[in-house]
Amino acid sequence: MTTTRTFSFDHRPLVPFAHDYAHGDSEPLHQHDCAQLLHSLSGVVRVETASGYWVVPPGRGVWLPAGTQHALRITGAVAARTLFIDPLARADLPATCQIVQISPLLRELIVAAFSLAERYAPGSRDERVYELILDEIRVMQALPFGLPEPQSGVLRSLCEQIRRDPAQPWSSAQAAHLTSMSERTLNRHFQQQTQLSYGEWVRRARLMEALVRLAQRQSVLRVALDLGYGSHSAFTAMFRRVMGIAPSDYFRDDEH
DSSP states (O other), X not given: OOXXXXXXXXXXXXXXXXXXXXXXXXXXXXEESSEEEEEESSSEEEEEETTEEEEEOTXXXXXXXXXXXXXXXXXXXXXXXXXXXXXXXXXXXXOSOEEEEOOHHXXXXXXXXXXXXXXXXXXXXXXXXXXXXXXXXXXXXXESOEEEOOSSHHHHHHHHHHHHOTTSOOOHHHHHHHHTOOHHHHHHHHHHHHSSOHHHHHHHHHHHHHHHHXXXXXXXXXXXXXXXXXXXXXXXXXXXXXXXXXXXXXXXXXXX
16 A cells, blocks of 8 residues: 655745665655655665656756655665655646756755745745746756666566666567567567667666666676676776766765
8 A cells, every 4th residue: 555645835835855864775655745856965766666767876866746656765875855846836847757967056956945934925035946946846857867667567577587687688689589579579669668769778777777786885897797798998988978977986975
């Protein structure tokens, strides 16, 4: 049974909430009656929903629309700063679960939210800051750290095998054989059900697993080999292309 957690907004459009998690913590499946922006300052948060898996690296955030059932798994020490947002605050808030870039301005606004008054006069500074936070949420950039789950049982079973053993080559020919499909049919179904090609889904699965393992302070070489990359340099090139920074630097003091 899914628990629904409710928030009282009174006269303000959002409620800030700070919580620190220890490595290995988790939260069971639950949902909120409001939208949620969870910003991770350190560590990695894995968010599991019925539609897929989402990994929140440090410095990024996850957006969860109101009513999204989700569970959390924590890797490393996570300092989470969350905004619970009245779904009626704006008509054009993001409609889907997504990992998002937290701009420097939004990061400072999240900090500022903790000092805002719950009740404020129209036209006051507090009202303008609240409204600016909502403006910044509307223009957040979505990041490719989500792993959409296909609907068909056959493809779900395949995806589970890939997540359990990411070091395997997992060529489209191998996957097609396991699912009794042609490669063209396999790619078409993946594109239709996840909006990703099969190859991109596998690359994302490996990247998300890499983020979790790097947060556990595993060596870059070990992560590269465990995820099927032939060398440290091949893995580093992939990671730098997607993340914009080398894996050896990404979790250094969780500054990024």
